[in-house]
Amino acid sequence: MVLGQNKKNNFLYAFILSFIIWEVVALIINKPIFPEPIYIIKYITQSFMSEMKLHVLYSLRRILIGIFVTVIIGVPIGIIMGYYDKIDSILSPLVYFNYPVPKTALLPIVMLLFGLGESAKIIMIFLITFFPVVVNIRDKVKSIDDEVYYPMYSLGASKFKIIVQIILPGIYETILTSIRISIGTAISILFFTENFGTEYGMGYLIMDSWMRVNYVQMYSAIVVLSLIGLMFFISIDALERIVCPWKDND
């Protein structure tokens, strides 16, 4: 079961509460710029397949590829930095120097180098999610007690076997936490990048609806974007329960 009954109830309560607050605020403001939530729900249920599905699929594809590339490149680098102190001392300054650079400022450069197509958007997601993933994984690997390795060293275990048998399973939880954090960041940067060189994607749809003064469509797209995030979080929680069984085993 993906969600426990308690969690399902909590989601339902959160949804009802958000709905009530939104309704009250909409009634107070009473302007087209803040429509009542019922219109949004109606729009999503009636027009999702015809007007939003394609945008959702484009955005989903960009998020998934971006985060996949981050995990494939960032996790091994994080492991190597965490396990080998010498490599960490060389790479850490580079990571610390590049981590705080505002990645949105790099968008023009990325576009000039990689064009206006899909690759620039995916690279932007990679750039913004890569550094936190590397630092999280490195810190987790460093936190593994040396005593865990000693019995393996005394048996002549190779570093490769130690990484595969001990470190990798030990960082599943951190990889998932990193992905969880990355998703929020990826969605934010995606909204920004989808305003350039594309006519598909939730970012494009939101800005396009705003410029056409179609506030109901704009809010619907924002809600759907939030639901995409929610779906990712639920999936990661479920995956965590499968790959990290020690967490719940009391």
Added chain:
Amino acid sequence: MISDMIKIKNLSVCYKGKKVNAIENVNINIEKGQICTVVGPSGVGKSTILKVLAGIIKNYEGESTIDGEEVNPTIHSIGFIPQNYGLVEWKTIKQNIYLSAKVKNGTKNIDNEFYKKLLDKLNIGKQEKCYPRNLSGGEKQRVSIARAFLLKPKLLLMDEPFSALDVVTREDARRLFLDVWNEHKVTTILVTHDIKEAIYLGQKIIVMSSSPGEIVKCINNDLFGKSYTLESEVIENMAFEIKEMFKRGI
């Protein structure tokens, strides 16, 4: 005449960035099938000797050989039980015990009958599917013993293995260890700061003093395995003598 299996000659170790040697000119000979306890106050370099024999510390002066060959964990089968047992929190007890085999030769060579016997003997059969965090200190300790014995090592190194246990559990654990050891008679070096533990578990006792760590005396111990309640006076006398050696050494 039984030949010495372990020979340590003029062993000196200096840790990186330290001016004083952790141990200096240490000479130890241990016969095959013997338990040797190394006793001394904290910080005299007892664990350093174990780390050299386990192949963890490779940068040392002097000689350390097993059966005439320089220590090499890939050739020699060496079991290591660290102070806090070195169990992997994200693996079940069975996976933890099998881990030593996995990193050495693969699980195909595991003697399953021996594994089951070990679990029965150490009374941890029911905890096979549990995770370390669900076990008491005593149970974790028994798991680490099972892991070390599973590969039938040539040499067993134990670094203060009972120090984290309460008094009652500690006594049971020592007795149980001797039970298992008596069946296999694996050459063992056990490091401890508990003098009575050194007397109970050591056929040979090596007394160390600090700054830098040196051997004060080697004692062939007739009180090995003797019950404290039956021999309390003799054991107390011997413990007093060893304590005096600590002081003189310092």
